[in-house]
Amino acid sequence: MSRKSPKDSYARPDAFSKRAKAEGYPARSIYKLEEIDQRCALLRPGQRVLDLGCAPGSWLLYAAKRVGPKGSVRGVDLTPLAIGLPSNAVSLAGDAFEPSGPTYDFIREGAPYDAVVSDMAPSTTGNRFTDQVRSADLVRRTLEIAGEFLAPGGAWVAKIFMSEELVSIRKRVRELFDEERIIRPEGTRQISYEVFLVGLRRRPEAPPTG
C-alpha cells in the first residue's frame, strides 16, 4: 500500500474544491474569505478593496460581488490572471514588494481602501523555517501597504504561516487596529499551518508605517 504525502492532500479535490468549481470560482480559497467576511463583517456594498496575491482570482471575484457595482476591487499578483473579471474589478501582474513603479502606482491609484486583503503565500521550499520567514515578510509588507493606503476605520486580512514571527506582527496589528483576530477558516486543509490575521477598524491616529 502506498503512503500519502502532504502534496497528495493538496492535489486531491475535496468538498470545497468541488463546490468552488460548481460555483464558478477558480480556487477553493474563496470559502476562507467568505468565512472571514461572515465572521468579521468585512465587506459591504460600495467599498474599495485591495486584494494582494489575487491569482487565480477567487477572492477577487468574491470581493467584487460583495462590494457590488458601486464598489471596486484591485488585485495584484506575480502571476497574471487567466479569468475574465467583472467591470468593478481590475488586476495587475506585479510584485507587492515593489517600493515604486507600476505596481506601486496601481495600488496607490485605487486608494484609500476600505479593506486590504492578502492571501499571498511564498513558493514553498520544503524548509519550514524558510517558508515561515518568507510568509512573515509578505505579511509585514501588507501591513506597510495598509499603513499607507487603508482608510481610517478600514479592515485588513492576511494569511500567515504560524511561527514565532507572529509575536512582533501581532504587536503591529494591535498598533494599527482597534481589534485583532486570528482565524483558521474551515476551508483550511488539516495539514496546513496557515492562519489568517485580521485587523478591524484602522485607528485614525496610527503611524503610517511600522
Ligand SMILES: C[S@@+](CC[C@H](N)C(=O)[O-])C[C@H]1O[C@@H](n2cnc3c(N)ncnc32)[C@H](O)[C@@H]1O
Ligand atoms: C494562495 S494564492 C492566492 C489565491 C487567491 N486568493 C484566490 O482566491 O484565487 C497565493 C498567491 O500569492 C502570490 N504572491 C506571492 N508573493 C507575491 C508577491 N510578492 N506579490 C504579489 N503576489 C504574490 C502568488 O503568486 C500566488 O498566486
